Amino acid sequence: MENKNHKKVATQVIGIYILIVVAVTIASCVSTKQNQNSSLIIKEQGAFSAGGTVVKSEGTFDALKPWNVPQGGQTRHGDHADVFYQLPANSKQHSMVFLHGYGQSRRSWQTTADGREGFADIFLRKGYGVYLVDQPGRGDAGQTTKPGQITATPDDQTWFTQFRIGLYPSFNEGVQFPKDSTSLDRFYRMMTPNTGNVDETTIVNAMSAVFDKTGDGILFTHSAGGSPGWKTAIKNDHVKAIVAIEPGGFTFPEGEVPEGNRGGRGVPLNAFLKLTEIPIVVYYGDYIPKEETSAASLSFWRNVLTTAQQWAKVVNAHGGDVTIVHLPELGIKGNTHFIMSDLNSKEIADLLAKWLKEKGLDK
Structure with missing residues (x-):
């Protein structure tokens, strides 16, 4: 048993x-x-430099002297853009070129604060080749020809507030940003300084050189990258469309620049009209007040959005094709200044994909 x-x-x-x-x-x-x-499935990937200058010091170089002895007669290569690219198998006709904003590098397109796939990978999966740029004097393009001062001033809380994550230390209600301490730590560690004194013309020249190598493509810009982005499109015919995420400045024609525009002086009308030849979409997120407020950061973005709407009217009045998308008006709420990496980034990418299809840019 x-x-x-x-x-x-x-x-x-x-x-x-x-x-x-x-x-x-x-x-x-x-x-x-x-x-x-x-x-x-990546068919090809790599990295390259684009644009830049070479300067030479006075004097004569002696190859027999030790490396740590200052000498004249030497060259320095700098002021170029650094580009990492990936091309998927059977890639679409138009590639995407991504330019970051202030205090950022190409990492802001590659990943998110909580480690999800960034916008670049999302569109790589959709069949687009992607070119991720570090502008002159930033990230892997740190070598410049004009010196600048790098400070170590603590300023994390300033950017938390300026980027509309919240009014520090409080997060905005319903914000599409991960609230855990690890994600916030990762976000702060994505900030990177300017390594030299780089003006907008230098950035535009480098970005134009990028498009000379990539060929026809769609330019993505974020924040401070918006202003040189418009001028890159004016300079280079390979820019076939622009997707601007919360640009801070705009390029107007001479005589039509509104007060407070952060895009600099106007450009000649014949140059401005280049912007009317391509489709452009501009996205703004949430927490931008309709009325004046005592919070300087929120008033800043209120003025920027107002300028964006004025700019779109000017471009379209000259025959252009600009769409301003204020996400809360579509019922998409909670987005910060980093729309492309917020928790709902895939929803935003799908919204953008519809626009790309409407404009015939998905072939």
């Missing part, structure tokens, strides 16, 4: 073991299938 019980227990154990093995095998197959479905 006891022997039969032992056999019965053994049979049950074996049965349970078989069920576990089958379950694990099925889960493994499902997981593998999911991983295969989400895999990215």
Whole structure:
């Protein structure tokens, strides 16, 4: 009797073991299938520099002297853009070129504060080749020809507030930004300084050189990258469309520049009209007040949005195709200044994909 019980227990154990093995095998197959479905097939990737200048010091260089002895007669290569690119198999006709904003590098397009895929990977999966730029004097393009001072002043809370994550230390209600301390730490560590004195013309020249290498493409800009972005499109015919995420400044024609515009002086009308030849979409997020407020950061963005709307009217009045998208008006709420990396970034990407299709830019 006891022997039969032992056999019965053994049979049950074996049965349970078989069920576990089958379950694990099925889960493994499902997981593998999911991983295969989400895999990215990259046909080509690499990095290159674009644009830049070369300066030479006075004097004569002596190759026999030690490396740490200052000498004249030497060159310095700087003021170029640094580009990392990936091209998927069967990539679409137009690639995407991504330019970051102030205090940022290309990482702001590559990832998010909580480690999700960035905008670049989202559109790479949609079949677009992506070119991620570090502008002159930033990130991997740190070598410049004009010196600048790098400070170490603590300013994290300033950017938390300026980027509309909240009024520090409080997060905005319903904000599409991860609230855990690890994500906030990662976000702060994405900030990077200017390594030299770089003017807008230098950035525009470098960005134009990028498009000379990439060919026809869609220019993505963020924040302070917006102003040189307009001028890059004016300078280079390879820019076939612009997607601007919360640009801070705009390029108006001479005589039509509104007070407070951060895009500099106006440009000649014939140059400005280049912006009327391509489709442009501009996105702004949430927490931008309709009325004046005592919070300087919010008043800043209120004025920027007002200028954006004025600019769109001017471009369209000259025959252009500009769309200003204020996300809360579409019922999409909670977005910060970093729309492309907020928690709802895939929703924003899908919204943008519809615009790209409408404009025939998804082929």
